[in-house]
Amino acid sequence: MNEAIQTIDNGVNVEALLGAREALGQAPEAALFKWRATSEWVNGTHTRSEVKEFFGLGEGQSHKQAFAFDTDHPEIFASEDKGVTPGELLLVGLAGCLTAGIASVATHRGIKLNSVRATVEAGMDIQGVLGMDADVRNGFSGIVVDYTIDADATEAEIAALVAQSQKRSLVFDALTNPTDVHVRVNA
Amino acid sequence: MSRERDHNGRLVGVHDALIIGAGHAGLAASRLLAEQGVDHVVLERGEIANAWRTERWDSLRLLTPNWQTRLPGQAYEGDDPDGFMTVAELVELLENYARSNRAQLFTGTTVRSLSLDGDHYEVRTQRGRWRARSVILATGACNKPSIPAVAAELPGSIRQCSTLDYRSPAQMAAGGVLVVGASATGLQLADELLEAGHDVTLSVGEHVRMPRRYRGKDIFHWLERTGIHAERFDEVEDLTRGRRLPSPQLVGRGDLPMLDLNYLQDRGARLVGRLMTIREGRALCSGSLRNVCALADLKLDRLLDRIDDTADAEGAKPGERYAPTRLPGNTALGIDFAAEGITNVIWATGFKPDYHWLDVPVLDRKGQLVHEGGVVASPGLYTLGLPLMRRRSSSFIFGIEDDARDITRHLAGFLGHQHRRRSHGVHRNDARGPGMQQCA
Incomplete structure (x- = not known):
């Protein structure tokens, strides 16, 4: 009786990722990417942003389509709530980045994922942005990510997936470590 | 050996092999080359075991227990196999070892350049030139501290040093100390600074947590018995990462079960x-x-x-597991040196080798030596004593034996090959590059 050898892929092409690592080792300049968003103020605290083009592998690249994002504030801030707050969008980015990492690492380690759910919660004291107390920071006071993962693996193996995904996450790094941010105004 | 004269009429020593560095690696290689009858010379910038004499802190003891502190042809014979050697004891051990080697050894001889000239390497020092068919770089991995560039941004009032300059708490200014790095070194220094009464803040990146003893034996007993230390460079899944691993959080002390972040926090760090x-x-x-x-x-x-798999098979006493690392509810994300009274910073951020004198194109774009298990990418050139060079044990003193045996055997084979080619009048191996074709 033939039993097909089931390879775990979780929908992630690990071969391609490893191949990219190999190829970029030979041509490190191709590894330099630029991610880009454009935005336009709509009204009040509502802004519409769009993401389509980016740069990488030595040339201009494009998503298959333009993706649009509305950011605004809820009505308790006297806004019209046309979209999520920009801060919430950061949480979306963190969840997306860590979960993509978990899927990649799991596949590389031959672990089949059945479900990966996360709740990301960030604390904030709004006295900071309201300029009420100079000792309160504007940013999050802390972020807690709760994962519930069903996978064909031990508890320790699942914990290791989550830990490794943080080690290789752009958004985790961007939120935990300082980044030089240069905001310019063009005439 | 033989002697030639250079164009100024000065004598030049010509050898089959030359070893740069008379630390444990260079001396072990010298012992093994002598056993194989390979004519060679050892050059040392300072004295035997120079870095151990001049670049280590006072309280340091080896991480490996005495029973494991062995070199080719020399096992530990003292009466404290489970103790840990001080630096002074190690220096004495290496001096005695060098004395029992009969190779020519020149101390106080600093290599200014190493280049390839025909089928010989040419070594220039401040006291003359040597030529050799093969060279072993035994200068180690810890020549320069690897200090992040932000060190230059520290307020001028802060007293800063690297672990190569640190000797004892007496060097510190009154006030708190920030120790950057959580390897064996960072934790040991944090511990002795706390003991000396300083407030200590420890900056922690990736680290390797390890108990001193487990299931009744020293951890190095298990690292040996499980075969972990013997894992070869070509078996390790991520070699680059393996070579960058910080040293495990250990200290050469029998009275402390585990030098870890929990222990240091209990002491006030x-x-x-x-x-x-x-x-x-x-x-x-x-x-x-x-x-x-x-x-x-x-x-x-x-x-x-x-x-546990190995220990169960050996019938060792039951094991214990360790509580997870405890962290404060609120992790500080910044250090205000003035407000917190921190007046000293110690960079325990690792080391890098110094190859500024190496004029053979064998470094990659990040300045690392390109080698395959110690066989450097230039025929006849070898290295020893780098982390995970051939095995996980490569950076330990006892680990030099297996590596040095492999490397000196390869070197002797290379010389024999060269001699055979010469005596049969065969042209030099093309793989050695165009420069080699010109040799007579």
């Missing part, structure tokens, strides 16, 4: 994440502290699981 940058006199630290600790805890458990 404050933990912050990896130091990322310094802005307006404040250090900014990573919010990844929880994750690096979780990674270290997970890896410790995996290591102990692996040891």
